[in-house]
Amino acid sequence: NFGSMDGDSPAAMRYTEARMKKITDEVMADIDKETIDWTLNFDDTIPEPTVLPTKIPLLLVNGASGIAVGMATNMAPHNLCEVVDACCAYIDNPEIECEELLQYVKGPDFPTGGLIYGYDGVREALLTGRGRVMMRARTEIEHTASGRECIVITEIPYMVNKAEMIKKIADLINDKKIEGISYINDESDRNGLRIIIILKQDAVASVVLNTLYKNTPLQTSFAVNNIALVKGRPMLLNLRELIRHFVEHRHDVVVRRTRFDLRKAEERLHIVQGLLIAQDNIDEIVHIIRSSQTPDAAKERMMERFGLSDLQSAAIIDMRLRALTGLERGKLDAEREELEKRIAYFREVLASRDEQMRVIREELIEMKEKYGDERRTEIIYASEEFNPEDFYADEDMVITMSHMGYIKRTPLAEYRTQHRGGVGVKGSATRDEDFIEHIYVASMHATMMFFTEKGRCYWLKVYDIPEGTRSSKGRAIQNLIQIEPDDKVRAYINCKRLNDPEYVNDNFIIMCTKDGTIKKTKLEAYSRPRQNGVNAIVIR
Template identity: 45%
Template sequence: MSSDLPDSPEVSADAARVEHVRVEDEMEQSYIDYAMSVIAGRALPDVRDGLKPVHRRILYAMHEMGVSSGSSHRKSSSIVGETMGDYHPHGDSAIYDTLVRMAQDFSMRYPLVDGQGNFGSMDGDPAAAMRYTEARMAPVAEELLEDLEKDTVDFGANYDDRLEEPEVLPAAFPNLLVNGSSGIAVGMSTNIPPHNLGEVIDATVHLIDNPDAEVTDLMEYVKGPDFPTGANIVGKNAIHSAYATGRGRLTVRADYEIDEMESGRPRIVITEIPFQENKARMVERIADDVNEGIIEGVSDLRDESDRDGVRIVIECKRGANVDVVENQLLDHHLESTFGVINLALVDGEPRVLTLKETLEEYVAHRKEVVRRRSEYDLAEAEDRAHILEGRLRALENVDDVVDLIQDSADRDEAKAALEESFDFSTEQAQHIVRMQLGSLTSMEAAEIEDEYEDVQAEIERLETILDDESELLGVIKDELRAIKEEYDDDRRTSIVEDDGTVTREDLIPEEECLVVVTEDDYIKRMPADRFDAQHRGGKGIIGADPKEGDRVSTVFRANTHDYLLAFTNHGQVYRLKTYEIPEMSRTARGKSAVNLIDFDDGEEITAVVNTDEFDDDEYVTMATRDGYVKRTCSSAFENVLSTGIIAAKLEDGDELVDAVVTDGDSDLVIATEDGMTIRFDESEVREMGRTARGVRGIDLQDGDSVAGIVATDEHDDRALLTVTERGYGKRTPLSEYRTQSRYGKGLIDIKTGDRNGSVTAANTVADDDHVIVMSAAGQIMRCPVEDVSTVGRNTMGVTIMDVAVDDTVASVDVIPGTVIEDS
């Protein structure tokens, strides 16, 4: 019927607006628009700051709310509400899930949110509701927003054109690689593994200095992904392929060890699991396979994990082949595959990037950020300089300026008169009329001149940065190094060869370090070069902060790649790899040594021997507190169990106090706490087995005990350094200690008494060595040996370390001059 109606103007106008399109074309274009919206606005991170929009908006909302790392925690519901209401109108559950992940230390290598409350677990437990948890920015997250207010990045309108939000964050470190990212878009996905911040920054600095560097060169710094849950990556070829092409498949293997229980049955203890693995589900699957007979030989399975870390114990049946059980676990449960897809947005478009391309895009971003920040700071500095110039000129003509202002009817007339009479700009005149009389003093004038000079210097610096790209790149490198200094930590994920051998050494730099052990079995290591040499007589600096009631018992020098034999006062010996000791700051207490050395109550390290020093036909010579000496072939210590083995059988009440490596032709020098020494030929002590007690080395006076033992020979031109508990010491040429027969009373070495206290340690030293002295309270001092006077026997010595009244010297070690030259 409608077709019979006459045409009307209204019908014709509506018909003119109708467009005829093909359905397939409309569907295709609509789908492309939807896909690009998901790709660019939801699922993929930006290569510049490594964040997806929801992550960026949460951090920016917290920034606007003032919820920084220095503020109190804020309810998560408040943060989610602000984010959703102002920037991300996509539902509170999606925002809260993102906030939770940014707070999980098992999901993020460097969490961007500091959470308080239940934020889930590795067992897949969900976080508490947002009304129960609280959050604030983590310090490292603030580095992503640093200088945001200085026009360093572009801003765009939020979803309702009411506010503005940053399109990208300044990102003071390469967050895309450091924290990684994962997401599924339309027709593509990304899966970028996390990395160690220090390694990524080192690679970035190297690329800035060497723009032609290849992926292989960058892999000298970035060894591979570094997952927050640790574990091991199997094989280096897969890592290289992922970095060179942007795609790869990494095999990630749990970290575990095989040991024996007291019953003699073997067990497998898992301490780290692959990234993104659900621990509880993994334990359940292992239990199901054991019950179904797929894994044979398992008698018990327990999850002993706690807040300190993962610990899954798998006990084997008596007579079971632990190698078979291990292989079955590896085949089914202890290995997973991490598919690397290094896909990110570059100029708004998704691209698969190599390691080098990722870092190049980040460097380009930082160049833009630093350039814009410098322009902003320069404009601010020039504005301030302009005002200061006006103030200085006003002070030069202070009488005329004051008279002119007094003669003016109001402030506007005064400003106009100043502009006309003295050629001030409007800004300068406005500032001058607001000056207080107190700013006309000579002191205020001097301060203005100083500030003007500082501002001019800042202007010159900023202009140099903007004019010279090398200066700009230098700023980027300095800021990256500062970030590394602040947030760098040890690598958690190791690289394992295809045969299963861990090559952790490849990831640990060789360096000299100091190891500190306390009486309560806290242990740590620190780089030796962290302690500059001081002149003798100083108080030293803090080297450890023992808890109340604890005291430092031992300090010794080692290389991070050394295998060490640690002898204890109970006569046990343990084998230890130096890099396994956690590296910590000077002021740190240390970590419990229970995972490295299973000490008994009251047991502590009294001597450390480097097994790298062993040659054929060498011996470990030990001395006890009661004066016994024994000599055991070094081959007896080749196989030291993780629980330790007996090094010497001790009489009741006796303790092992020292051990040295000897070659069979040495002289032995024993020093006692009361300042006596005896020197005798090593051959007077016959070779004995590990369980032997030894023979008498020195005839001790009543109340005296052995402090240490050293080895020397007749051609040794070194000196004997003796240090007492009150911090006094001396050097005496070894030639002054004549050779006697074993088990004599010896000679007087140093005078003890109220001033010096008892002898703490004796070491042989050369002129170019350095001595490390550490007190029981944790003060440490490094002093050149040449600062210690060379005197004869039977003298008082000089102050080496100024020890507090309630403190004593706990341990002494020596850094050889050859090591100092090499470092």
Template identity: 50%
Template sequence: MTESSEITEMEKPTISIEKELRKSYLDYAMSVIIGRALPDVRDGLKPVHRRALFAMRELGNTYNRPYIKSARIVGDVIGKYHPHGDTAAYDTIVRMAQTFSMRYPLVDGQGNFGSMDGDSAAAMRYTEARMTKLDQEIVADLDKDTVDFVPNYDNSLEEPSVLPSKIPNILINGSEGIAVGMATKIPPHNLTEVINGLIALIEDANITIHQLMGIITGPDFPTGGFICGRAGIREAYETGRGVVIMRSCTHVEPRSKNSESIVITEIPYQQNKATLVEKIAQLMKEKRITSIAEIRDESDRQGVRIVLDLKRDEIPDIVLNQLFKMTPLQKSFGIILLCIVNNKPEVLNIKQVLEHFLAHRRTVVYRRTAYELRKAEEKAHILEGLKIAISNLDEVVELIRASANPAEAKAELKSRFELSDIQAQTILDMRLQRLTGLERDKIIKDYNEIIEKIAWLKKVLGDDDLVIQIIREELDQIKEEYGDERRTEIIDAPDDILPEDMIIPEEMVVTISHTGYIKRNPLNLYRAQRRGGKGVKGMTTLEDDFVTNLYTASNLDTFLFFTNTGKVFWRKVYELPLAGRAARGKAVVNLLELGKEEKVAAVLPIADLANVDDSQTVLTVTKLGRVKKTSITEYKRPLRKGKLGLTIKDEDEILTAALTTGDDEIFLVTKNGLSIHFHESNVRTMGRLAAGVKGITLAEDDEVVGVSVIKSDDSILTVTENGYGKRTAVAEYKLQNRGGKGVFAIKTSERNGKVVGVLPVVDEDQVMLIANSGKVIRMPMDTIRIIGRNTQGVRLINLEDNEIVVGMSMLAREEEMVEDIEDNDNSAD
């Protein structure tokens, strides 16, 4: 090696490959973060979306003009602004046109733009597109120096660095992207709610996130559905990160052969419908879900409709719970409010997102106003020259005629009237028609108007409150023009129907209507009222239907359903349908395999049925006065199709059932007001199939309507159909042998009406009375004084015309209840 070559080798710089790779990778990462993957907080757009909309605007491809081939749009996007593949640009346009992907689509597509089943859009040469009307609010004032323009990739054109959007697109359409070491996932929201939130922030800059959540309630997905719970929303809005649970919208439809169908009408956001159907079908094939007989996708242009036909005797709630756990009918959405703020990625809370948008709008309005002021001053300058010309018209005309050429005329005008170059040129360019009287008046009018406009624009630039007022007015206009209702409903996380060891015990109210509809509700839906109150609506019923039975029990209890024919069925409380307080519930025939003329006559809740012993017995009573005691152990082995519980004689049917301990007293009352009080030892324990013995001797037109198991400290509450009743001490009813005719418990006068039923009560008890209209009143017993057996009683509930009391039930004594006490001046003693 020569000396010169050795010197050359020494002069070459030494570069650390580790440092070079680190620098190069960081440059690449920032390029991806800033230039590709994350949206700008101001307009909510990634560069590719912004370039696509700008290219469509430059093409004149607006909502009120004809569609343009998508291939033409893609060509302009990648040829002028976005130097990447045509597939990426076209996919961007396709997604902005999909109504199931964008809450407020930014592209109006014509042709096949894909489907919820995952079908790809047609090739770009087959589809056409144009901007939506909403896009005009995103690009509005773009030509008024409202935003900065930067050179495109080859410095041949300029493109906006951000769009002057009037709409908070970052929230209403959301965004999703994966950068290097970070990702964003912003859900779509409702435009009306977001604008209301912005207005609230304008009115009170110190508004809290909790207060904002009362306005912006949560994400609003284009596919609808439910969001279960608010904890994830609160966490995301406060910290910028959170997880919400999306759930499909379903309902149950009855079908032939005593079976039902689950119908899915809305699915979680970004869920492929075809994949969902395939998943359910696969679970059916693998027999992991055995309750579904058939699955059909009946979706059409009107919307989603997936039908799941259930097998007979299947509980829809349980099947839905399996589907929610094993299929994408329920899925999570991880919220990450990450966006570009001042050229840096930043995770924001909901208030910061709104603040950055308002700051952007303030900048846009200031720059737009300054631009309009410059243009107005330029126009005023020209009009000042024209005004001078028409004020000295004859002299101007004579000067121009005397000039040898335009340059000389221009110089003379500038010298004579002290005009600027542009003013003199405008006078020379003025057409002769502008010398008419009307045109001269119009110049004066235009000049006065432009002077007023200049004054207003200067006032805006000098007053921040006016800028804020302008922003608010524009937001109100946007809301008026584009606002709509929410599609996604936010609900409390519903109780799942799970195996018993995973169910939290909860007191429930179970109601059964006259035509056989059953439902359960949490007990806290009902409120306590004073005697004589107007009541609270417990069930919406038809004219020919009314509530006949109401029970309170834990959701872990077992219900024994005794039918009028003597058959008994077993169901857990959590298997009963959960419905709203005003809903009718579901038909019992869909829960039990009842015969053609069979109906539920009595329901008995049993706690821990599997572990009961023979210390308790089930007392059954028929309406013709037959009584029977059977050990509870006779009912320990449930059969879903039911068993014969006792033998019923002709023209008789079961009235009710109750638990006894072997040392209780039994009290029967008839509809004509007669009662009999005897010790249960008078009735021997019999087998499950026995018919029972006579409990009371009835008159020909009478029947038993109430049965009570008496404790020594109890008083007897008797209620009549016209809303009257009374409490009477047990001592007032002497013990008799069973089978007698009994004594009067209450007078069944025209005022009182017939007897509805009886209950043993003490002061700590609370009783629910139900009318045939569905009205329910919750009544503490300490508000009803104890009176004698021969009295007519007092008013317990105020009834409307054609209303009568049809049922009563006592709430659990150990439950702590909060009374909503309402004084009622119309209550009668």
């Protein structure tokens, strides 16, 4: 057991046994063919490889994280198919720009799935080597048998501890930081992850979900910092540089492997040629061996008689009697032909860089066909920061304003329908000399525009007006908008949407002053809210 997403700690080393996956063979392939350099380990007892001869761009595919003194690194995992496609594109055109590689590598691909929310951070990470990737859990909204809405979480962000996440949500519910959740349960089993959050009867699922994203690890970020050692020096690498260094490493491995294979083939061919000479002159060879006092003397005589090398004559002396049959003779001829073909091929590869690149490309495509899989992490390209409207259901509110400038909003539902004989409900508390001047109904996502005595206009979202009970007097409007102390709100307008070009160009605001000046302006002129207001009309 190597630990789990529930925060279980790994088992002690004596209980831990690992069976590598098939893909490990490709990471270690050709390690015995002098393809890489070896060095002694920490106590000089065993040699270990300085780097693996991997056929797979392991650093990009697997990711890595490390902390060193003043040198942290945090690399995200990527999809094997996408990375191989990018490597092939680089091999075909080494001048390719990093920007062009983004059409192959879309972004990180986390083993735990989930969503990447927003593309700007991903793009920055791939182009510069540093960036912040926003990750979100994958959620669905379902209904229980009783008809209540519930949020079902099926994938959580990479490296998030599931047990801690559930505890955090439970704490927020207990502390009344998140409203609208009645029950949370972990139904995960060996078939997959499943966390169920059952909502209260009147809760709006999308509002609760956005609150969870903001306050819990259901949304978390991955800070990419691609620092890797290049020839022993730490460097910050972007996508193109990571691919370039991998292709260069692979090129080195292929050249060294081919040299090794060529040497071994030539050595074997040399022996086979000696055995074939012995086959042709077997009677004489047998006579030399029988009439020699020692094997060394026999070797000397054979080397003189047939011009053989030391290795060839040693191989002939070690030859078994069965090698004299016709079948064995045919095998040796076939082996010689095969070796000659292989030697010609190895020399051809070593002579041409294009041929070496073709070998690398073919091996990469083979890896993709063997081990490639679909993307697990979905990328949602268009995303903004949290929109405050996501946290409030679009319900109707009653807005009351008093003569002295106190304002509040109360849910319309609090003013129930009154039947015969009803005594009404108190709408608002006021100070003795104050009285209610305006009452207005507006929906939670609407924008209120306030026009003051001095001819200025201010904006306020309905959800930014403090909520009060029926019996409270509300907040002074000076605390909410930057209105001058001697100024006073005279009129206001409720506007549903200021970001719709058609709507703001087809509607007008008409103002009339006490002395009879009248003015009509397109709503478009008031469609860009400013913190400290704008001049709406000049009061002479």
